[in-house]
Amino acid sequence: MPINLSKGQKVSLSKGNPGLKKIMVGLGWDVNAFDSGSDFDLDAAAFLVGANGKCTSDKDFVFYGNLEHSSGAVKHMGDNLTGAGDGDDEQIQIDLSLVPANIEKIAFTVTIYDAESRRQNFGQVSNSYIHIMDESNNTELIRFDLGEDFSIETAVVVGELYKHNGEWKFNAIGSGFQGGLAALCAHYGIDAE
Template sequence: MNTPVISLEKGENINLTKEEPSLKNILIGCGWDIRASDQETFDLDVSLIMVGADGKASSERDLIFYNPAHQVSVCGSVRHTGDNRTGEGEGDDESILIQLDQVPADKHRLVVCVSIYKALEKKQNFGQVLNAYMRVLNADTDQEIRRYDLTEDYSKYTAVLTGEIYRYNGDWKFKAIGTGLTGGLLEFVRMHGLSAG
């Protein structure tokens, strides 16, 4: 069954559990294009941090990103599918798989961020990134549930906190956030209670 894809606006959220009661495995896909006029290569990275009710991660192992040592969460419920260093080609550039029924009970939110690798060193920012989006798919059916297109001007920022999957009264919900960060991945990590070291 092909249902039309519904796009979310910044700040909107949906109840994933009510939308698809049998939903167990989701894929968070992120994609982007680079302005043709920019000669420098851009390496954008998708990261996810698992946090408790206080909004903080309990250890650095709660950060899942491209580093091979951090591509799978300790509990095994979250897995980064690998680093894409160019953003070339159609479809998702990077993605993260989540087994919702395996996420530990003390993890209340799974927060997703897209950052530019070595942005300050290369003098790069999200103003040079086009058609960026984050989408949620049913990983078992490959059906897109919701899409969030990042249409704002993020020219001052080196990372964007795109969205989060969170627990609410026993259900899983998804919220489109779209907050720009000037400190890249390090700021994302710090704001959730981890040191930048």
């Protein structure tokens, strides 16, 4: 039975799952009835950050334009352009045993592609969630439903995977940003150009 998290809640992944190595982070969403005339292209990404909360290089940003971290620890499974259908819309695979020692957190984000010109924001998105699956047995470990707290935001930091005293933990964040991917990149020390 997965643990359903609330915003701000932290949970250990390692404690109840000794030997946990490979996990799949799935993100999903639906688009509200309100139609802006364009498909909603939401993009999941992972920022691998050090002790200072910043990425050490542009290579620590895994997204549709850089599908795999050089360590092999983080792999983006591909871009979904519409969010149609049930289940996960985008997935990111993590091999915890390969995460470099200098990486303290992996932040998972979702942005709306081309939100400004398409006049789209997270107020028009519903049923968005993140969940983490143990790939060894396909068991859902945790789930965080983001709720409908957003209005004009075009980017969301969904949650963070982090190491604390040798244990992998997850922090359900759910905080919105205006300014889309560029704002997130700036937050994590990446030059968005």
